[in-house]
Amino acid sequence: MYKDSPFLDDRYDAVTIENRGKKFWEEKKVYQYDATRSRQDTFMIDTPPPTVSGSLHIGHIFSYTQTDVIARFQRMTGKTVFYPIGWDDNGLPTERRVQNYFNIACNPNLPYDPNFKPEHIENDKSPRKEVSRKNFIEACEILTNSDEKIFEDVFKNAGHSYDWNLKYTTIGNDTIKLSQESFIDLYEKGYIQSVEAPTMWDTTFQTAVAQAEVEDREVEGFFHDLKFKVEGSDDTFIISTTRPELLPACIGIVAHPDDERYKHLFGKKAIVPLFDIAVDIVPSEHAEIDKGTGIMMVCTFGDSADVAWWKKTGSPLKQIIDMDGRMMKVQYGTYPFDSLNPEKANQNYSQLVGLTTKQAKAKIVELLRADGTLQGEPRRIVHPVKFYEKGNLPLEFVSSRQWFIHLLPEKEAMVKAGREIGWKPAHMQHRFEEWALGLNQDWCISRQRFFGVPFPVWYPVNADGKTDYDHPILADRKQLPVDPAVDVPNGYKEEQRGCAGGFVADKDVMDTWATSALTPQIALDKAKNPNLSLPFDVRPQAHDIIRTWAFYTVAKALLHSKTIPWKEALISGFILDPDRKKMSKSKGNVITPQHLIDSYGADSVRYWAARARLGVDTAFEEQIMSQGKKLVNKIFNACKFVFNIVANSSLKEEANYAQYIQNPMDKSWLRKLSDSLEYATKSFNQYDYAAALDAIESRFWDFCDNYLEIVKSRAYSEDNTSAVASLMKTIDTFILAFAPFVPFIAEEVYQTRTWKKGDESVHNQNWPKVEDFEALQAGDSSLYDTVSMIASEIRKAKTAANKTQRTPVVKVEIEASEKLRSVLEMGKGDIENVGRLTPDALTFKEGKELKVLDVQLDMDFVPEPKKK
């Protein structure tokens, strides 16, 4: 596949080289994980499965490449790398994309239509077609399959070294089975329970959401000052509320116990305007004296403080907001909707029924104004409101039955686990710990959605036709995976579904995190290798999902097997817009990863990613990719040059370099090289790939600018074996050291090396060893340093004189100590060559410090026109 001769006449061409590399690696199965190796000899990566909903963006390539660089380094340390890849294709993002793409919606009540074929029509304005759950899931699968193919190509083009045999999907049967097993295991261990309770509810998607999926948004609202009367007196007080539409669900009035303004009211009852509900006025610590008017109403439910107060006091639940965010029908005069004047209450409430909360707010303000309750005009404020991160309407607290994993009692264990994990950068551990300590709700894992992992659960239906949620029937582990809507629990028949004395399925699906928190276990399941177990070596991920993915993965590993899931968490930064805002797809000028690979080459894009440190958000800077391209081009040309030198020398084959490298200058250079290699190796072992790249890259430019210039004429001379052997060793080292970062060019030059042909990939070779340089008797670096310095001074003199570097030098006077002078004598020939000194131009003067005192050029020199 690779050419026999070096590419002496070629120019660097990324497309050719990268296609060749990709094909070679696939044929050679370079990235195949070796299951015969021990755990100790295996490096295990818990790769993040990207969400398959639309397209990859450059942030993916950025962080995934960083991981790939580490994977390639680890592979070169002689380990087999367990590097799976997965697609996160279940869950809401996929559903939304499928709905829009095929213009369909899921209606679980419809029967399956085997003839239905989803079709994508551009700008389809027709109403959304309703399809059965099974049809909907099939449509999801069609779209995710084609998206995944595109993702796969991009990752391969970027040179990522996953073992595609270990590919998994989060909606695949194996994953469903594992998620359901996880559920049953945690249920049996007592960590999971279904609870009927007020839960944060998204009215748009009509599903419960977990604390981790909630975000605050600053939105505009209005303070409405409402006058409340006190029962049996002429007393009144003013409440400032942003949610007057919750007035009908008022269950109490609270003020701070120390608030002098309201102390006299405690124990009395207030009359809720419009509905004439008599509610207790009680002291509560959670009321703040200087907020609003200091006195406020508690409704079911405005916020989580209301929920807490409601729970504490055992007050009745007055649910007035429906699952779809509209005002439900309620009857005043019947429990719990007590009223002193049910007729008036019902009359007022009837005007709200069926309205959205927003409409109801406007309506009730109208009523309050007419009623004289509203004092002055509503005052505009901006305040934080909780939203589901994917939703557009504020969350409501709605009471419903949901499955919860009890994490609150595990806080301490979670903190401890977080401390056992090595976070890179270290301060990311704070994020984890802060979140663990701040947790105030158990993990709600049920979602009222369709494209997800169903709960392996049914419920018995009593003789009276009522569903018994307190005695769920769990699937037998042997049955898994199950779809309770289709499958039947052991001991029942399909005919009993939905009948008295029979059973019904749990309709919900699991939170997508409940599945992705199992990625280590899913990957292990793929490997089917009993040698492997938790913890993995590393989990790469971004910092925005520490509270979700990282947190839940730690939780599940802890609850299932009392272990941490991985030894290290490598937290990547974000790519920011040039204006330092977080990059978002909605911003128009989308630069896709493939586009970047096409215009700069994969190696250059990888270089850009590898330059950024872990955890550091970086502005997107295309110039860095140009810099990468320059580097790759330079590697190509430097190798080409050295190949040429070697081909023209007497030493053409790989040999015992130590035997040949005798020139002190070469030994001195090899010391510099081994120093950089040592630093890079140390950095890599601490996952600091960026520092490793920096060390290797700067030494490489030093090599091209200085060492190569210094030795090249000696390398072409009669007595060239030391120089040639040194160059061979140098290039060998650079090829290997660059391989994790720029794998395509590394493979190309490795395969076309003139002095040794191998049929194995450079990526299965061993990382160069620092100890090897001892065997080469790498010398003291001072000779190389001083000669480089002198050469630089001579260049400066020529540049300052506006003369070409070919200009002969007739005198160089150097001040040096006796000791250094004897060192410099060893490099005399090289100095004369690189500076184009005339014989005897080099003179020394005794002195303490090294200095170039004088450089005199042959001012009469006229360069001959160069032959082309």
Add this chain to the structure above:
RNA sequence: GGGCGGUUAGCUCAGCUGGCUAGAGCAUCUCGUUUACACCGAGAGGGUCAGGAGUUCGAAUCUCUUACCGCCUACCA
């Protein structure tokens, strides 16, 4: 309100446990066809290391403090 990070050249960023005249790339300017490389080479200019105080023989680096930027978090009436 609490926590965490950041502030170094016009731009993007390095500077490890305090130690040569604070670095790189890009950009700017000057020059140059050298046995690979014009996707090139040589060089120059450009910094009160956000401000202040302290520790020290010595601070970009350690301590305190102020300002600004960003992220996370918080019961949001």
